[in-house]
Amino acid sequence: MTGTWRLAAGIVAVATVASAQAVIAPNAVEFDEYGEVAQSLTGVPGNPDAGKEVMATRSLGNCVACHQVTAMADVPFHGDVGPSLDGVADRWSEAQLRGIVIDADRTFPDSIMPAFYKTDGFTRPGDGYTGKAAPADLPPILSAQQVEDVVAYLMTLHDE
Amino acid sequence: MRQAKRLVGGGAVLVLLLAGAALADPDHDELIVNGEIEMIVRAPAPPHVENLDEIISGWSFRTDETQALQMDDFDNPGMLGVERALVMFDTPMGTAGQACSSCHETPEALRGVRATYPKWDEERQTVQTVEMQVNECLTERMGAEPLGYDSTEMVDMSALIASVSRGMVVDVAIDGPAQSTWEKGREMYYTRFGQLELACANCHEDNAGRMIRADHLSQGQINGFPAYRLNNAALISVHNRFRGCIRDTRAETFEVGSPEFVALELYVASRGNGLTVEGPSVRN
Numbered sequence: 001m002t003g004t005w006r007l008a009a010g011i012v013a014v015a016t017v018a019s020a021q022a023v024i025a026p027n028a029v030e031f032d033e034y035g036e037v038a039q040s041l042t043g044v045p046g047n048p049d050a051g052k053e054v055m056a057t058r059s060l061g062n063c064v065a066c067h068q069v070t071a072m073a074d075v076p077f078h079g080d081v082g083p084s085l086d087g088v089a090d091r092w093s094e095a096q097l098r099g100i101v102i103d104a105d106r107t108f109p110d111s112i113m114p115a116f117y118k119t120d121g122f123t124r125p126g127d128g129y130t131g132k133a134a135p136a137d138l139p140p141i142l143s144a145q146q147v148e149d150v151v152a153y154l155m156t157l158h159d160e
Numbered sequence: 161m162r163q164a165k166r167l168v169g170g171g172a173v174l175v176l177l178l179a180g181a182a183l184a185d186p187d188h189d190e191l192i193v194n195g196e197i198e199m200i201v202r203a204p205a206p207p208h209v210e211n212l213d214e215i216i217s218g219w220s221f222r223t224d225e226t227q228a229l230q231m232d233d234f235d236n237p238g239m240l241g242v243e244r245a246l247v248m249f250d251t252p253m254g255t256a257g258q259a260c261s262s263c264h265e266t267p268e269a270l271r272g273v274r275a276t277y278p279k280w281d282e283e284r285q286t287v288q289t290v291e292m293q294v295n296e297c298l299t300e301r302m303g304a305e306p307l308g309y310d311s312t313e314m315v316d317m318s319a320l321i322a323s324v325s326r327g328m329v330v331d332v333a334i335d336g337p338a339q340s341t342w343e344k345g346r347e348m349y350y351t352r353f354g355q356l357e358l359a360c361a362n363c364h365e366d367n368a369g370r371m372i373r374a375d376h377l378s379q380g381q382i383n384g385f386p387a388y389r390l391n392n393a394a395l396i397s398v399h400n401r402f403r404g405c406i407r408d409t410r411a412e413t414f415e416v417g418s419p420e421f422v423a424l425e426l427y428v429a430s431r432g433n434g435l436t437v438e439g440p441s442v443r444n
Contacts, residue, residue, distance in 0.1 A: 062373070064373065065372050065373040066372060076374070077371075077373045077374040078371075078373075079370065079371045079372045079373050080370050080371050081367050081370050081371070081372050081377075112358065112362045112366065112367070114355070114356040114357060114358070115357070122354065122355055122357065123351055123352060123353050123354070123357075123411075124353050124354060124411045124412045125354060125355045125410065125411065125412065126354055126355065126407065126409075126410045126411045126412045126413070127412075128410060129407060129408065129410060130407070131403065131406075131407035131411075131412065131413040132412060133412040134355070134412065138355070141355060141356075141410075
């Protein structure tokens, strides 16, 4: 059972790699002076449905902890620490949104918004929400593809 | 083009943040416990709290239903801990065959303690919390084993000690020998911990009154501790709450009773100088 699953996952991984560039690692991301990231992290187009899921899930993006999104009204308890994300696709380009999700500080200096694709520069990083010390090879909060999925979903958020 | 977009984006942020704050502001209800203990739930911020004009008790941020539970001791589940501690207070513990009441007669003799702790201890040359003081009595005067810093017995005892100071104005000393510990605590309060890089101040100073998912952010005051948390169905100590908040930033936390949390407690307590002691309070 597990074996079959592994095999299937392996094939998907191979297929992805074959059709795409190498994944850009967190410390290799290139920002422009405004915090934009023009290049896709994976070369694989993001899946907006998967992105919406990431944004609603506590252990992943948990974006609704701080942001209201009218199109996500089915998810309970939106916070208002950050601005509403309604219409963000009209306010920002894809490159800008990618930069904001990867490391918001590059767009909004000293932003309270966490960096979702960053692996160093932290004070006492932990291992997820366990309260224990982080492993030496601390992964970013979101994977490269999850970032692309979130950006793809944000690009669907037009006014009206 | 790019600049214009940025400005539009910025304007929207501002308007929405203001609207959000107005929706979820703390209320202006008055807190009188048992119809007799008048609490100060709003007070001018003391001068050492640079970024606030007013300090507000966590009680003001809770729903009417949760607030009501703290207004009468018969409804306050935290008072069960106080009752358990009352029995302990009179029970001889340790090799000296003494109870707390052998030295302190009644819990009321300890009125005022909660309002001034954490406090510099001359003999030990360190800042002591109420819990450290309780363990000092147990081990050095009564010949007993220390209680676990966060054990049920300890939290009960700290609830009893808080309860007899209810209504007294918090007045924690931050100068003299306590100053360096206080400064260490202040530095922690503004340190952005963990993979989420969030400081206490990010949530409890910059965003008090706003919603973070299902939670209405308060100023993170500790004048109500220990707090009975409905979610945990238990009394929760100050350090337990600190540990939870730091863990939620995806950080490696500090231990309850650690020198770091003692310093943070002194600093956070001093941010409440001017509010009244409410423990045991009721929170969700």
